[in-house]
Amino acid sequence: MPAASRTTRIALPERRRRYRFSMTAMADMLFQLLIFFMLSANLTPFAMLDVRTGSLGGAGAGNGETPATSPAAVTDIRATAVWTLTPQGLTASGQRFGLDRVALLAEALAAQGTANVLVVLRPEVPVQDVITVLETLSARGIGSVQIADGTIR
Template structure:
């Protein structure tokens, strides 16, 4: 008796999914991001909040007062500085950012406990704000608050 074989194709062997290349890529990405994040120096700028704001919309009396004396200093040694694109407006006078060290030192010399409210206009760049905050910190002015300015 002769046994005949059927001509069925041999089952294909399934290849196992190799996780080694995937792990290699993950480690390469991890090293890349660790190195790239350490190459960019960032300064930590501590900001202190003055508390919650009850109403952000100025009323008619507040708008009229703001139009009459927008640059006046607040009592208690607080200076109001308007930050625009590449310049500061202090008490109605425009100063380039290069004059910032002199302004900060004279403010601190006049009042060691001086505080500054920086009103940031929409035209101001982030780099301008960073420059102002770092210069105030290096000048020894500890109390700095930020406010969003209109147009």
């Protein structure tokens, strides 16, 4: 073989492959997680609930009147319903109901002229159940709702 036909191979330097990290996939994933958590979160604005606090003595308790002599503190027992809210549902007049029946109970209270509701909360009642009861009563025109802690000691 002639020397001219022989080719000498020159070794070219190898290029190192660079792997680049793309932030696009991570940003897409974060937006998907954000949308998921926004849709699965409880969106009830608790700040919009009209909650008033007061003492058990009634309106005249601060001005020297006793609860018995204060006209604002006297409530007709027939105009007050007592509901016990448990994690399993609602107890009213000795009967147990599911939370799906709260609207019917509130309509019955409004029809018979009951103006006040005392809701006794048992331990471990979810906040959403309390909100459901309060909103249902408010929608049926029952605005005087009192909440009491029903912890058995």
